Amino acid sequence: MIGKVYEPFTMDVEKGRLCSFAKAIGETNPIYFNEAAAVKAGYRSIPAPPTFPFVAAMEAEQPFVLLADMGIDKRKTVHGEQQFTYLKPIVAGDVLTGQQKVVEMYDKKGGALTFIVTETRLTNQLNEAVCDMRTVIVVRNG
Amino acid sequence: MSKSVRAADIEVGYTLPEVTHGPVERVNLALFAAYSGDHNPIHLDDEQARANGLPGAIVHGMLSMAYLAQVLTGWVPQSQIRSFGSRFAAMAYPGDTVRCKGVVNAKDTVNGETVVEITLTAENQKGDGLLSGSAKVVLT
Numbered sequence: 716m717i718g719k720v721y722e723p724f725t726m727d728v729e730k731g732r733l734c735s736f737a738k739a740i741g742e743t744n745p746i747y748f749n750e751a752a753a754v755k756a757g758y759r760s761i762p763a764p765p766t767f768p769f770v771a772a773m774e775a776e777q778p779f780v781l782l783a784d785m786g787i788d789k790r791k792t793v794h795g796e797q798q799f800t801y802l803k804p805i806v807a808g809d810v811l812t813g814q815q816k817v818v819e820m821y822d823k824k825g826g827a828l829t830f831i832v833t834e835t836r837l838t839n840q841l842n843e844a845v846c847d848m849r850t851v852i853v854v855r856n857g
Numbered sequence: 858m859s860k861s862v863r864a865a866d867i868e869v870g871y872t873l874p875e876v877t878h879g880p881v882e883r884v885n886l887a888l889f890a891a892y893s894g895d896h897n898p899i900h901l902d903d904e905q906a907r908a909n910g911l912p913g914a915i916v917h918g919m920l921s922m923a924y925l926a927q928v929l930t931g932w933v934p935q936s937q938i939r940s941f942g943s944r945f946a947a948m949a950y951p952g953d954t955v956r957c958k959g960v961v962n963a964k965d966t967v968n969g970e971t972v973v974e975i976t977l978t979a980e981n982q983k984g985d986g987l988l989s990g991s992a993k994v995v996l997t
Contacts, residue, residue: 739891849942
């Protein structure tokens, strides 16, 4: 499984979705709601908050694609860790493409837990890499 | 951001302004489920959460992490954040408060830029750790 690359997924980053997400996480800075404020702050449009890249993966059900492929019951898993490396801003109107890759798998606690590590690079419609994500999923075995 | 943060003013040990959210209500979880794309019923339905061995519905780890990110976005423009990550140490439940903190633990010059490394933590109202994270931020 290590090295396996899954089918690419895409997400249209809609302005309304970004505003709703920003509201849902309790953001109040106008740059996340008002295009003029975002442009004044130097963005092409309303920016995606720092954890939004994971929404692109979640919307495309990437964790579940992986677990189904491995024959793992998703109810026995938890999100162990999440990392983002930011390369370029993601803003409203962008079209993101990503591809999930399995980079590491290891057991802990004598095999009671399996850790699955994936990496996903998100690229925008200008073919610029915008964000690298690293996700650790923990599986409770038995 | 009321005033801009200057590299010269920030040293190791500097404490960032805290961000607290909560008590997290079920409506917050419903809205986050809808707009994050994470529709897992363990965040919305006590019965299904219990069927999966949990005491009841739990707060999305990514919602707590979004709160934690606001320690950074409330401090500097988001474009200055180079990386951000967190480990999910413990679960939060509806009714919990999520208190997010950051402290500068390193300051370096990388390719002519000042980069600070920040240790981030989130805890509930009892002081139990929920998230253990870190970030790298460029200062000008």
